[in-house]
Amino acid sequence: QQPVQSPQAVILREGEDAVINCSSSKALYSVHWYRQKHGEAPVFLMILLKGGEQKGHEKISASFNEKKQQSSLYLTASQLSYSGTYFCGTEGMNRDDKIIFGKGTRLHILP
Amino acid sequence: DSGVTQTPKHLITATGQRVTLRCSPRSGDLSVYWYQQSLDQGLQFLIQYYNGEERAKGNILERFSAQQFPDLHSELNLSSLELGDSALYFCASSVEGFPGELFFGEGSRLTVL
Secondary structure, three states: OOOOOEEEEEEOOOOEEEEEEEEEEOEEEEEEEEOOOOOOOOOOHHHEEEEOOEEEEOEEEOOOOOOOOOEEEEEEOOHHHEEEEEEEEEEOOOOOOEEEEOOEEEEEEEE | OOOOOOOOOEEOOOOOOOOEEEOOOOOOEEEEEEEEOOOEEEEEEEEEEEEEEEEEEOOOOOOEEEEEEEOOOOEEEEEEOHHHHOOEEEEEEEOOOOOOOOEEEEEEEEEEO
16 A cells, blocks of 8 residues: 655745655554655665654654654755655565555755 | 666657566665656556565566566566556665665666657
8 A cells, every 4th residue: 555645745945844744554664765856766865663763864854653654754944955756665564575655745945 | 876777768669569677786785676657656666576586566567577687687577568658667776685775776767659
């Protein structure tokens, strides 16, 4: 089952904050976040494992609520370089080696 | 540069034809994943191989097949192509069998006319 991301698209001004949500209908072992810039390959941001951890990467952090099967990606004081499409990928508890990605959230940062 | 190499970068072919997409994983990576990306569907998981063996299968059509060779490179074969198969096909690799950080190649853009 494909995770659901929201919002589908966000337009921000440089310096503003954004939250991207990812929810799944099945129990999750891990959540993966990737960013894809236009015309490029997706690039890994972070993995969150079950246990409700929160991770940070520069000014980008994420949380994972395993009870709700939800993850959120937080972008603070956004920079122009943050523009792109963000994908969450989920791995089920049976660890069947699949990472199923959501449809993505397009983020556009204006100067 | 992720270290994952995909060829060809662009491919234009006609309906009914067959094409082969090739992927060389990063040195030392044993797992290869194939994803299809179209505009409205995001990244669709197709299939995963680990050290030459199929490990996981997604919504891969019967017209599509893949394999991983002893040197760990992988090929995705697409046959009886339809217009709807036009998409960007990504290969990704990781060190282990279980999903960790995936390193994506630059993709092969397939256009079916």
